[in-house]
Amino acid sequence: MNPSLLFFLFGCVTKFVVQKSPDCENYNRNYFRNLSLSLKNAEVNFDVDLISPLVSGVRINLDFFTRKPNSKTYQSFYQYSFDMCTMMNNHKNNLFKRWFSSFFSYGNLKAQCPVPANHYYIRKYNINDLVIPTFLFSGFYRLTFNIFENKNQGRNKDLIVSCSVEVEIK
Template sequence: MLLLLWLFLLISLRSRFTNVSVECSYEFCSSTRGWLTPKGEVNMDIHLNRTLRNGLRTTITLMQQPDIATHRYQTLFSYDFDTCKTLRELMQASLMKVWLRNVFKYGNLADKCPIKPDNFTIRNFVLENSSIPAYLPTGFYRLHDTNYYGKPKGRHRRLVATFILDIKFY
């Protein structure tokens, strides 16, 4: 039984990004750009012109496209959290630390708050095969990341940035 579990954990999906979209409010950024390499690696340039302080929130939603013909996505999960608090906690010790390190090693993103104005870049980002949960079925997925100030369900949210990544797991 342990051998089967071990083999299951070794089986990992591969991935390829198929689309990237980056938007940032002019209140916080003077320019943003996202593009894919021919190999499906993600590149981003973000010029942050205003300090991001405590109170910044993030909503991360993972969606699956169950039927390619319909172009509709079904939400698998969505988390809304205090960005600065979560960065502090995750950078100490957790499984998410592994995933964050995967992102941080491809660029110069800030790993703590306050996030001061700067030019942030990501170059040739790929998901490490071992960081993809083996229980996910092959197919097309969308990761939607929204950063904002305000209450999670509030009407007066101040959008900071939105990142959308389309990914094929195979």
């Protein structure tokens, strides 16, 4: 791919300002014994005790929202859904795989599925190191993600965790 096109698509934003700390209060106690996520001074710290393995069929739904500076109402502008294990085990590289893979050197997350029960963590991950597409202009954003497991050939969904964070990109 043309390097200038790569820069256009995946340029770096210089700074995030947290507007509302990450909220992951809604998690399934059949999967996690505890879960804590903090974002302070652009550093992410994460701890979780996974008590049920994560296997193929675990999906992540990402929803991106934006709002105008003088508004409190967010509007959805992009949604993306993927199978976590397929993405992790796939050799193709995309923006979401790069985001997820960037966490591995800051903790003990597993790079392939299945993910066995264990204590997992991330320490001092700087969100300003994330590669952000340049089409995300300066402004206010909310990211929500829901992780769930498909049951009965996808007819039922078992929520694993739901999280959201609000940031300003400068």
